[in-house]
Amino acid sequence: MGKKIKMTIPAKARKSVFKELGKANKAFQKKYPGDKMDRQPVHTVYGGADLFKYNSAEKMGKVALNAFTTYAPNFIVFARAIESLGYEAFPRTKGAQTRLLNTVAKYTEDQHKARGTWLAHTTYNKIIEKLKYEAVEDFRIDFEDGFGNRSWDEEDKIAVQAAKECAKGMAEKSLPPFIGIRIKPFTEDLKERGARTLEIFLTTLAKHTKGKLPNNFVVMLPKVAIPAQVTALVKLFELIEKHTKIKNGALKMEMMVETTQSVIDEEGKNPLKEFVKASKGRMIATAFGTYDYTASCNITAKYQDMGHGVCDFAHHFMKVALGATGIWLSDGATNVMPIGPHRGTDLTAKQMKENIEVVHRSWKKAFDHTRYSLWKGLYQGWDLHPAQFPMRYAAVYSFFLESYEEAAERLKAFVEKAAQATLTDDVFDDAATGQGLLNYFLRGLNCGAISEEDALATGLSIEEIQSRSFLKILEGRRGSLRE
Numbered sequence: 001m002g003k004k005i006k007m008t009i010p011a012k013a014r015k016s017v018f019k020e021l022g023k024a025n026k027a028f029q030k031k032y033p034g035d036k037m038d039r040q041p042v043h044t045v046y047g048g049a050d051l052f053k054y055n056s057a058e059k060m061g062k063v064a065l066n067a068f069t070t071y072a073p074n075f076i077v078f079a080r081a082i083e084s085l086g087y088e089a090f091p092r093t094k095g096a097q098t099r100l101l102n103t104v105a106k107y108t109e110d111q112h113k114a115r116g117t118w119l120a121h122t123t124y125n126k127i128i129e130k131l132k133y134e135a136v137e138d139f140r141i142d143f144e145d146g147f148g149n150r151s152w153d154e155e156d157k158i159a160v161q162a163a164k165e166c167a168k169g170m171a172e173k174s175l176p177p178f179i180g181i182r183i184k185p186f187t188e189d190l191k192e193r194g195a196r197t198l199e200i201f202l203t204t205l206a207k208h209t210k211g212k213l214p215n216n217f218v219v220m221l222p223k224v225a226i227p228a229q230v231t232a233l234v235k236l237f238e239l240i241e242k243h244t245k246i247k248n249g250a251l252k253m254e255m256m257v258e259t260t261q262s263v264i265d266e267e268g269k270n271p272l273k274e275f276v277k278a279s280k281g282r283m284i285a286t287a288f289g290t291y292d293y294t295a296s297c298n299i300t301a302k303y304q305d306m307g308h309g310v311c312d313f314a315h316h317f318m319k320v321a322l323g324a325t326g327i328w329l330s331d332g333a334t335n336v337m338p339i340g341p342h343r344g345t346d347l348t349a350k351q352m353k354e355n356i357e358v359v360h361r362s363w364k365k366a367f368d369h370t371r372y373s374l375w376k377g378l379y380q381g382w383d384l385h386p387a388q389f390p391m392r393y394a395a396v397y398s399f400f401l402e403s404y405e406e407a408a409e410r411l412k413a414f415v416e417k418a419a420q421a422t423l424t425d426d427v428f429d430d431a432a433t434g435q436g437l438l439n440y441f442l443r444g445l446n447c448g449a450i451s452e453e454d455a456l457a458t459g460l461s462i463e464e465i466q467s468r469s470f471l472k473i474l475e476g477r478r479g480s481l482r483e
Contacts, residue, residue: 041137054169061135075124115364138178163204211245277413290332333382338362370395400449
């Protein structure tokens, strides 16, 4: 050991400084705990409350699978529709496609990769598997835009009906993993209607379930503009919990960012953290409302699109304001439905061709929108029709699959070199990049694009990956080496 260095600052004074700093650091960590370890759904499906049934998720899955296999009967057609990597080399004629399909049926994974068919083939099969066992990850029983303005008697009756169907779904275990309701906004003209539907639905549900809520149940409050609207919802939660068998604190909420005032308030500040504070710990997510927000920015209908620059602005504000808070972020929806103009089972070849062109064009738009959201770090979005589901999963799976090998190799190199900045080929990797690579595997595992076996190729254990901190992993590895 070297000579002991004498410190200039007295130990007591140093300890006092660190004690004060410790208080500030802990207060900061409490406000910014980091991302939640819980599974985040990759989409939320919004459907009118009047149409909701206990088995709606199962029915939508069948519709989605039928649409996919009808308009993408094999991975070649699918790849050409979305212009998947390497699609240009795939044959166009039916005869050539049949020959390739017969050949690839015998391919190993290495042969698929060598011949450029692996990504499209793997993604296609993952989509079919997903649509069969869990097509819907999250669903909102919608009493707002997807429901419209109806008479109070009619909305009352549908609120009761939807709650009973939800209770039946709980009993039958047919609900999706995540579910909730969207009520009308707490604007001055709609606040009483929104609150009434909330009370009727939850009171009816509690009566039929003895106070138990579905797993991952949440109430969506749209068009939030001021913290007082969030405060009002929380107070209603408290009253409903008090007067039903619903457990205190069980009701959770999410809000929609779809007005300019929810991005910049009257004082020129971003109010999102104030909305979160007003929720008293009940806020779990925020969702972006593409079309209301673009309308509030005076964008004309033709240009109201998820790729518009005003959406990028709002997205980045959301990410900066709510980063490391544990609040999930969700993007909006593509409003062009993949539905052909011709219906029926006896379509002519020309009519079927027109349907395919319309559906493929809509699929490509939805695929590109979702990819763009993923590129911006928004890992959840909306779907409005079952025929959109295949492209949701196509975008998510391909986004992660196409960079898997590179990410696995780079992360493995990081771990092996125990946190020393390294050069992997011509890409310089530092600790921040290591965290980015770790985030890739966390998100890839979360959505099902990659398996636990795939993740283990990094040299990390599942427990290490789930720690969500690259620095913690390295500290643990260094500690093991010292021992």
